[in-house]
Amino acid sequence: EVQLVESGGGVVRPGGSLRLSCAASGFTFDDFGMTWVRQAPGKGLELVAAVNWQGGNIGYADSVKGRFTISRDNAKKSLYLQMNSLRVEDTALYHCARQGSSWDWYFDLWGRGTLVSVSS
Amino acid sequence: EILMTQSPATLSVSPGERATLSCRASQSVGRNLAWYQQKPGQAPRLLIYGASTRATGIPARFSASGSGTEFTLTFSSLQSEDFAVYYCQQYNSWMYTFGQGTKLEIK
Numbered sequence: 001e002v003q004l005v006e007s008g009g010g011v012v013r014p015g016g017s018l019r020l021s022c023a024a025s026g027f028t029f030d031d032f033g034m035t036w037v038r039q040a041p042g043k044g045l046e047l048v049a050a051v052n053w054q055g056g057n058i059g060y061a062d063s064v065k066g067r068f069t070i071s072r073d074n075a076k077k078s079l080y081l082q083m084n085s086l087r088v089e090d091t092a093l094y095h096c097a098r099q100g101s102s103w104d105w106y107f108d109l110w111g112r113g114t115l116v117s118v119s120s
Numbered sequence: 121e122i123l124m125t126q127s128p129a130t131l132s133v134s135p136g137e138r139a140t141l142s143c144r145a146s147q148s149v150g151r152n153l154a155w156y157q158q159k160p161g162q163a164p165r166l167l168i169y170g171a172s173t174r175a176t177g178i179p180a181r182f183s184a185s186g187s188g189t190e191f192t193l194t195f196s197s198l199q200s201e202d203f204a205v206y207y208c209q210q211y212n213s214w215m216y217t218f219g220q221g222t223k224l225e226i227k
Contacts (some may be wrong), residue, residue: 037164045156045164045207045218059214062121095163100175105211106154108175110163 002026002109004096009114016086020114022079022096027109030054030074033099035107036081038092038116048094049081050105064090086118122146122210126219132227135198141222143191143208152212155184155193158221159204167206168193200226 008020020036035050049060049070058070069082079096093115097107123146133139143153151171156164166175168184171191181196195202203226208219 044220045209047216047218050216061215097164100154100166100169104152104169105216106166106169106209107156107164108166108169110165112163 004098004109004111006094006096006111006114009094009116011117011119012086013120014086014088014118016118017082017084018086018116020081020083020094020096020116022081022111024077024079024098027098029077031102033105034072034079035097035099035105036070036079037095037097037107037110038090039095039113040089040092043092046092050099051079053099083116086116088118088120090116091118092116121215122149122213122217124208124210124217124219126206126208126222128222129220130223130225132225133198134227135200137198139195139198139224141193141206141224143186143193143219145189145191145210148188149210149212151187152210153186153191154209154211156207156209157202157204158207164207195224198224 005023033052036048051070067085071080093113095113096111098109100106100108125144127142153171155168158164172184184193205221207221
């Protein structure tokens with residue numbers, strides 16, 4: 001089955017760290033760019049970070065730049081998001097999503113998400 | 121950063137009726153525009169890319185058009201399963217941004 005499954009979310013205090021993982025199956029992972037998109041409770045979608053198929057081209061939202069690091073391991077078919085210096089406003093459901101084509105950054109496959117809660 | 125603005129925020133429509141959602145970009149995004157559907161507790165689902173191309177498995181009652189800064193998503197005849205939140209997303213230039221969403225609810 002073609003799917004993405006996220007893990008690693010949890011409750012953390014402000015200033016803490018978490019590492020999210022996204023396991024891919026059912027498709028050739030290293031053919032696709034990948035991204036993390038988050039959704040705060042009751043809010044819309046915000047792209048957090050993206051990485052191209054080989055991991056050499058990376059971008060971050062200004063809101064997480066310098067605190068979050070996206071990476072991938074194509075051999076393990078996995079995507080990661082290292083989140084440091086977490087803030088209350090980082091509380092959200094974090095989805096991983098697959099790039100829809102080699103050239104275009106729309107997203108044709110999404111995971112159900114893993115919940116990150118930052119609270120004191 | 122390109123700002124995407126969707127209207128209306130909420131649209132109340134009866135099943136079987138036609139409905140149109142709008143998405144406006146703060147600067148031209150060409151045809152690099154996607155639409156997604158999200159139901160409660162579910163991940164977003166790609167409906168449209170390239171401003172008007174339906175994704176795999178998306179029924180023909182969904183259609184979309186537009187270019188530059190003005191885009192629309194149209195439902196020819198709403199089915200019960202279409203009531204959800206819809207987001208547009210531009211992928212013309214980094215940072216790729218989403219609209220705030222339109223909630224399509226049953227009237």
